[in-house]
Amino acid sequence: MSETAKIELDGKIYELPVFVGTENEKAIDISKLRDLTGYVTLDTGYKNTGATKSAITFLDGEEGILHYRGYSIEQLAEKAAFIEVAYLLIYGNLPNKEELHAFRQSICKHTLVHEDMKQFFEAYPSKAHPMGVLSSMVASLATFYPESLDPNRSPEAKNLTIHRLLAKLPTLAAWSYKNLTRHPFMYPRNEYDYCKNFLYMMFAMPTEEYQVDPVVVDAFNKLLILHADHEQNCSTSTVRIVGSSNANLYSSVSAGISALWGPLHGGANQEVIEMLERIHADGGNVDKWVAKAKDKEDPFRLMGFGHRVYKNFDPRAKIIKKACDDILDKLGVNDPLLDIAKKLEKVALEDEYFKARNLYPNVDFYSGIIYKALGIPTEMFTVMFAIGRLPGWIAQWKEMTENKEPIGRPRQIYTGQTNRQYVPVEER
Secondary structure, three states, rough: OOOEEEEOOOOOEEEEEEOOOOOOOEOOOOHHHHHHOOOOOOOOOOOOOOOOOOOOOEEEEOOOEEEEEEEEHHHHHHHHHHHHHHHHHHHHOOOOOOOOHHHHHHHOOOOOOOOHHHHHHHHOOOOOOOOHHHHHHHHHHHHHHHHOOOOOHHHHHHHHHHHHHHHHHHHHHHHHHHHHHHHOOOOOOOOOHHHHHHHHHHOOOOOOOOOOOOHHHHHHHHHHHOOOOOOHHHHHHHHHHHOOOOOOHHHHHHHHHHHHHHOOOOOHHHHHHHHHHHHHHOOOOOHHHHHHHHHOOOOOOOOOOOOOOOOOOOHHHHHHHHHHHHHHHHHHHOOOOHHHHHHHHHHHHOHHHHOOOOOOOOOHHHHHHHHHHOOOHHHHHHHHHHHHHHHHHHHHHHHHHOOOOOOOOOOOOOOOOOOOOOHHHHOO
């Protein structure tokens, strides 16, 4: 904090403190800029604005680094279970054996949802988008647990809300899928771990014995870990800013789910499949569509390649690529869309045009392929993303409330008309 930045405005020089993070990220602290100068900053989309100081996730897009609480994503994806990573993000450290057991037991205790909620599902039309269903169902949890409306209760009460949400979201997500297919709801089986239980509720039927493939469970576990947090993105910032009003956790996460729903955020892996379907419908000529992607005059863009944050490569993509290959080998899926995807991947990894621009396949590309191979409908892709991102949202909400951060209140630069006079309607 010994460094300062100097800004000259209206002939006066002002000094602003410089803040340096633990990974040497540098920021100019402008929190008192308006009080000192009368000016605010204009940063459309907040691309250069640090809205908070956080100890949860470190992301370096230039170097392709992603760390949760100081642990590399590579180590966690290779060695950890998703429930361990959830504990790490929310509580700051990896759990010891006793802590992990207690955490798992608490999650298992709360996987069931109130039977009255089944009536909500029955009221939705069969074609209701699962993200809309999930967002509203999560928000409605607050009505079943009114004690959760005060986020500043005791740590024990806050933990109960956190554990309830972690436990119930997979059940609500799986039931959103069952509502889409009009299949019977499957209740959780708490002898299964977190990932296996969700896959069981998704795919099992009452009339048959469903065996969850360990390769599928492992791939799903990795996907959830890779999606668990990603710094101050659109949905995470939404959770924090809604929570800053003292809104309860359920409402804050419901808002995050709605933000994730957008195709520019969580819907990217769905757009990958839609792109593959478009190429397939056109005859499957990959070279033609690659040429279109290279043509600056053509509006077509390859979805699932490159990343707005990672300027070199997406470290998550390297991890999930192997899981994707394992899934396709294990399941032996014969799907023309997956054949097109593999051809596009080969081009992106070998073609100098894509290599020079760092347009490598990202995590959305591979996750879309995995979900497609598992038979998950594209409408459910973003729901899967939400399950993975839940621990990050919870951790960010918890950090924000415990730091007693002020309510979010962005400024603006007004560009509308001025000094207009009201004219009665008969004179207009």
